[in-house]
Amino acid sequence: MTYQILVVDDEFYAVQGVTQGIEWAFLGIEQVYEALDAEEAKMRLIQSHIDVMICDIEMPNMNGLELIKWVKEHSPWTETIFLTGHADFSYTRTALQSGSFDYMLKPFDYEELKDVVRRALEKIQETREAQGFHEIQQRYYALFQTHKPLLEEKFWQDLLARRIPPSRSSLESLIALYELSFAPESRVLPVLISVELWKKELSARDEDIMEYALRNAAGELILGSDAGAVLQDRSGNNLVLFYLPPEQSFDRGDLAERCEHYIRSCNEYFFCDLSCYVGEATEFSSLLEMYVQLLEAERSNVTESNSVIPFDEQRESSRQALMIPWISGISVLFDLGSREDVLRKLDEIFSMLEAEPSLTIETLESSYHALLHMIFQVFHKRGLTLQDVFAPRDLSDSASVTRSLLQFKVWCYRVILNGMDFVINNEKGEASVIQKISSYIDDHMREDITREQIAEYVHFNPAYLSRLFKKETGSSLTDYILVKRMEKSKELLISSQLKIGDIADIVGYENIPYFTKMFKKSTGRTPREYRKERSTST
Template sequence: MKMSTKPYNVLIVDDEQYALDGIRYGIDWPALGVEGVFEALDAAEAKDCLRHQPIDLILCDIEMPKTSGLQLLQWVKTNAPEAETVFLTGHADFSYARTALQLGSFDYLLKPVDFADLTKVVVKVLAKIAERRESARFNQVHGHYYKLFQTHKPLLEERFWHDLLSRRISPSPETIGKLIASYELGFHPTCQVIPVLLSVELWQQDIGAKDEDIMEYALRNVASELILGNRPGTVLQDRDGNNWTLFYGESASLPSQEELLGVCSHFIAMCNQYLRCHVSCYVGLDAEFSDLLKTCVNLLEEERLNVSRTNSVLPYGSLKEFAGQQFAVPWVAEIAVLFDLGSRTGVEQRLDDIFGALDAEPSLSVETLLAFFHALVHTLFQAFHRRGLTLHDAFDKYDFADGGAVTRSLPQFKSWCYRVVRIGMDRLLGHGKEASPVMQAITDYINDRLNEDVTREQIAAHVHFNPAYLSRLFKKEAGVSLTDYILSARIDRSKMLLESTRMKISDIAAAVGYDNIPYFSRKFKRMTGVTPQEYRKLQSAR
C-alpha cells in the first residue's frame, strides 16, 4: 500500500481581526508543515469551516460573543473529534484552564501570545497528530493485509497439508507448531488426524481430462458436505492427484469408525447417482502428525492392492491379510508406492527414516536385517515385474546372492540398500528419457485394440493395477488422462487410414472402435477442426 505524508490544516478562531492576522503572519506555518491556515471570527464561522475542511489544529480564543470557545470545544468533540485545540485567553483564571483541559484541550496560552511559545506548542501538537496519523496508517495497512490473510487462509491451510503429505516439511512438533502459529490454523500440533482416501474408480461416461478435473472438484465438494460436514477438517487433492478428507481435533471430538463408515457409504451412493462415478473410501485410523504420512501411504498401498472390492467403504486394515502376503515388513508397502510414483527423493527420505529407527533400536539383530533384506528384494522384484523387467536387467548377479554378507552390520546394510534403490530407480525411470515398461505395456495394449471398446478396468487388469491407481500413474507419466490418450490414438489411426487408404468412412470408424458414424465425425472434428471427409479432401489436394 502507498504511504504519504499529508500536510496539516490550522483554524484560527478569534473575534478580533488583528488577533487573527497576528497569528497568521507571526508564525512560519510552511516550515511547520502546515499548508492551510483558515480563519473564523466567531463559533458559527468556525463550525462552518470544520464542516467543509479537514482541520487538524484549532487555535481558539475562549471569550467570544454568543458562543464561547469552551462551548465550541464541546461541539468539536462530537463533530470533529480528530481536531486538536489550543486555547488563547486574556484572563489568567485557573478555572478556565481547568475546564479547557477537562474538555480535552491540548494546551492553554495567555494573551498577548508570544509567538516563540506558540510555535513550540504547535510543534508538540503536530507531533502528536503525526504520531496518531502513523498509528492510523499502520492500523489501515494491518487491517488491509489481515483481511487478505483471512481471505487466503484456506489456501494456506491447503498448502500446509500439501507440504506435510509430500514431505516438504518435517512432521516434528516444533516445525508443525511454528507453521500452525504462523498460518493461524484452527488446530494444534498435538491433535489427532483421521485421513480418508477418496479413490475414483470409474466414470460412467466418456469424459476428457479437463472434465475429469472439474468432476473431481465437484466430488471433493460433495465430500466436504457429506463426509466432513460441520466437523473440523479439510478436503483436498495432494500433489500426486490423490483426493483426501482429513479430520483433525482431540480424539474425543473425532468421528467414530462406525460414523465414518456410514457417511462414506452415503457419499458413495450420492456419487453413483449424481456424479455418475464409482468411488471407494479407504478409511484410516486417527494418527498424530508424526504418523500421518505413514497412515496415508498405507491407505494408498491398500488402494493399489485392491483389485476386487470396488465402489466400497474399506476400513483401515481390511485388506491387511492380502497385503501381508505381498510384504512381510510394513514399511516395504510405502517404498513400493513411492517406486510406482517415481519419487526418487521420497524413497530416499523413507530410507532415512527407516535407518534412523534401526540405528536407535537397542535390540537390533541380524535376523531383523535379514528380514528387511528379503523384503526389499521382494519389493524390487515386484516393481520390475510390473514393468516387464527382471532384476538382471539392472543388477549384477552378485547384488542379491548373499544376504548374510550385506547384513553383517547396519552401516554395511544401509550402504547396500541405498545403492540398489538408486540403481533400481535409475533403471525404472530411465532418468525421465524413456517411457517406463509399464507405460509401454499400457500403450501397446491400447494401440492393439483401437477397434474395441477398451475400458480402464480391462487395461488395469492387464497390468495388474487397481483402476484408480492406474489412472493417476498414467496421467502423472504421460501428462494426459487415459481417456484423452485413447481418443487421441483413435483419431491418429483414423487420420492415417484416411491418408493412405480408400476405405469407407464407416469402415474407418469401425476400425477405430466407433459404430456410430456421426459420433465418430463429431469426435474427429473436435480433435482436428474438420470432418473426416474434409480431412481426406485436404490430404488429397496436397
C-alpha cells in the first residue's frame, strides 16, 4: 500500500528540508507534495488524496491551527503532524485538541520525524483495514438480509423434515443465528394448501411456476400483514405459517374468510381447484404432530373440494374413521417417512400412554383394532395380504396383546415395523405405486386418462398422489402420460403399417392434427416424417 504526504510551511527552505531530508519511499510514500501557505495547501488537498500533512503552525493569513479545522471538514482521512519553533505548552494542547496526530518542535531530528510519520501511517493502515472489514461486513449483511426469507424457509423445511430437533436450545441458537422473525416461545398456526386439480395441462416446470404463484397469492390473501411465512416443504407441501405470541388469540372466522377468498381467486386466476386445511396454534414441540395430522386429513379427504377444512372437523373425521386420532400419524409415515420416523413416532406415542394415569384396557383394545385396520389399508392399496407377513396370533389374539401396556407396546413395535419392512422390500421387488401407475396408463391409453382415475386406482388422494409422483419421478403426471403416449406412438410407427389416424386413436387422440402437433413438439418431426426417416435408416 502506498501513501501521499503534503509538507506545508511559509519558508521555502524549511519545506525543502523536510521533503529532501528523508527517503520517504522507504515508508511506502509514493508522492511528496509541497505548499508555501494554507491556500496552496487547500488546493492540493482538494486535488489529491493526502494521507499525512506535515504543517507549520505559524503562517501568515491562515495559520496551521485554522488550516486543520478546514482539513477535518474537507479531508477527514488526513492525519496532521504540526511543527513549530515555540515550546509553549498551550500550543501543544491546542494542536492536540484540534485533532492533530502529533506535535514536534523545530529544529527536529529527521529520524524522530520519520518515526512519527511511520506511526501515523500505521494508524491510517489500521483505519483502512477496519473500514474495509466494515464495508465487507455491511455488504454481506445486506446480502444476508436479502436472503433471509430463503434462510427462514430452509429452517422450516429442516424442522418439518426432522433434520433439527424442536428443543428450545436448538431453536434459540438457530433463531439468533439466522435473525428469524419469531421467538422460541412463539406459537405457530399452520395452513396446508392442497392443489386438487389443475384445469389445464401443465408440465412439471409449469406446475412449479404455478405453485410459486399460488404461494405468492397466499402471502397476500391469507397471511396478509400478519407475521409469518409462506413456503414449500421438502415433500412439496405448500404451507402458510402464522407466528403468534404465546398469549395472543387468533380470529379463526377471519382466517376462514381469507382462505375462502383465496380459494375463489385461485379458481379464477390460476385455473385450479384447491382446499385449505387449517390447523391450530401450537408450540414448536407440537408442530410436527399438527403437521402430520394436516397431511393425514388431506390424504383421507376424497369428497370435499375447494373447501376450508378446520382442524376440529379434521379431528372429528379422524375419530370416525379410526377412533384413535394418533393412529393417523403412523399411517402417513408409511408413505412420507422412513423406518426411523415410524420408530420416533412410536416412541412418542408410548411415552404419552405411559404417562396417562387413566389408561384403560378398553383404550388398548380400541388402539389394537385401529392399528390393524390401518395396516390392512396400507397392505390393501398395495395389493398385499396380512397373512403374507403376520402370524395368526398377531391378527387375532387381542386379549393377550392388550393384557398390559408393555405387552401392547411389544406387539405394536413388532407388527408395525415388520409390516413396514415387508412393504418396503416388496415394493423393491414387485410393482410399486409408480409401476402401478405406469401399467394403468398402458392399459387405458385409448381413454381420456385423468389424475382422479389414477388416484382412485392406487387408493390415494389426487393432490397427495400428484405430489408423491412428482417427488419420486421429477415429472408431473401430465408429462408422464404424454411421454408414455409418444413412446407408444413411435413404437407403432416403426413396427407396424397402421395409419397415422389409427395410431392416434390407439394412444388416446381423437383429433389427428392435435396428435401430429403433440408428436412434433415431442420429437421435432411429424409422425409421417418420423416413420419415413426410421424406415430409411433400417
